[in-house]
Amino acid sequence: MKNRKIWLTIAAFLSVLFLATGCANQKKDTTKPEKKHTIVMGVTGGQYNDLFDKAVAPILEKEGYKIKRVNFSQFMLSNTALGEGNIDVNVAQHTAYMRIFNRDKKTDLVPLVATPSVPxxxxxxxxxxxxxxxxxxxxxxxxxxxxxxxxxxxxxxxxxxxxxxxxxxxxxxxxxxxxxxxxxxxxxxxxxxxxxxxxxxxxxxxxxxxxxxxxxxxxxxxxxxxxLTKDLEIVAAVRKENENKDWAKAIKRAYQSKEFKDYMKKHNEDHQWVMPK
Known part of the structure; x- marks a missing residue:
């Protein structure tokens, strides 16, 4: 009987220890950062996509992101794909256009960050x-x-x-x-x-x-x-459900980074680009 009580006590102790360890590990897992993401970008050609490739993509790639580009013959097709969740982001529209597109197509696109624009x-x-x-x-x-x-x-x-x-x-x-x-x-x-x-x-x-x-x-x-008003600034667009994802925040940081601004200073000699207000 005495030995049985000893073994029960040891078993109870081990159970508590196991539960505590499990909870600690579970808590640790929930604090893990979001897994690195392959960013799927809709591309229709033009200088806004070129600017992304030359000045933004390198910043994202340094952070471990990969960029997959999907080409579209028309921008509306790119926006439709974005609304359907087939791509993650595109960079070629202003907020005024997006507002009309959302209204007509019943989508929930949002501006992630304003980018340099050409009037x-x-x-x-x-x-x-x-x-x-x-x-x-x-x-x-x-x-x-x-x-x-x-x-x-x-x-x-x-x-x-x-x-x-x-x-x-x-x-x-x-x-x-x-x-x-x-x-x-x-x-x-x-x-x-x-x-x-x-x-x-x-x-x-x-x-x-x-x-x-x-x-x-x-x-x-x-x-x-x-x-150029605020509504007419070109933006990187995403679906509303994604605007707070780590990869979306990384795109926003890249456009607002010193590295990007330094690039624009060197590549805007003719003042063709208008910087966001």
């Missing part, structure tokens, strides 16, 4: 100054809602048209033009089409990314640059 501007391949404008001239502008709004705001800022003051500049559309004193023919078309029809236009409003992708800088003259 949308008023150009001409035929003329050099605003004063060259004549009645009845043709102006090509983007047709997607967010960039069309930018174009109407830019034309209003140039004094060529007047728009409804009760409508936000990021939501302007053709119906909001209240005065067109020069009887301008404003043609909405796909942004990527504009560089190919310069001969048919007198002036054109083109996003900076399209100008660079089409390599038409030497064919056009800058007439007026848009005033």
């Amino acid at each position: 949308c501007s008023l150009y001409s391949s035929k003329y050099y100054h605003k004063s060259d404008l004549k009645n009845g001239m043709t102006i090509g502008i983007p047709q997607d809602p967010s960039n069309a709004a930018r174009a109407y705001a830019l034309l209003a800022d140039a004094g060529w048209i007047k728009v409804n003051k009760n409508v936000k500049s990021t939501e302007l559309a053709a119906k909001d033009v209240t005065e067109n004193p020069h009887q301008l023919v404003i043609k909405e078309m796909d942004s990527n089409t504009i560089p190919h029809v310069l001969a048919d236009l007198d002036f054109e409003v083109i996003p900076g990314s399209v100008v660079q992708s089409a390599k038409i800088e030497k064919k056009i003259h800058l007439i007026q640059q848009e005033k």
Whole structure:
């Protein structure tokens, strides 16, 4: 009987010790950092993706992340894939565009971090100054809602048209033009089409990314640059459920790092890039 009590006491002690050790290990496991992640990025070409590859990806790779790139022929396809969870991030849209996309496609994309942006501007391949404008001239502008709004705001800022003051500049559309004193023919078309029809236009409003992708800088003259607002800054976009993941925070840190800012100082001699406010 005495020996049985001794063995029961030892067994109870070992049980307590086992439970304590198990709890400690369990607590330790829950504090482990998130496992390193392969970041799947949607790519549609252009300088925003190029900037990511040259200045951001190296920072992430130093931290142990791998970047897998998935190419899309159109940015909307990239955004659709992001909304469906098939990719983790893309870098080529501004918040105003994202807001409209979320509304129309019922997605929950959010801006992770603002990145350097290239403004949308008023150009001409035929003329050099605003004063060259004549009645009845043709102006090509983007047709997607967010960039069309930018174009109407830019034309209003140039004094060529007047728009409804009760409508936000990021939501302007053709119906909001209240005065067109020069009887301008404003043609909405796909942004990527504009560089190919310069001969048919007198002036054109083109996003900076399209100008660079089409390599038409030497064919056009800058007439007026848009005033870049917070809503029009290019952002790295993710789904809302991912914005606090370690890999997402790493992307944000990379864009805000001293290393990235130093890179921009060395590679922005012509002040093409506008830094986030």
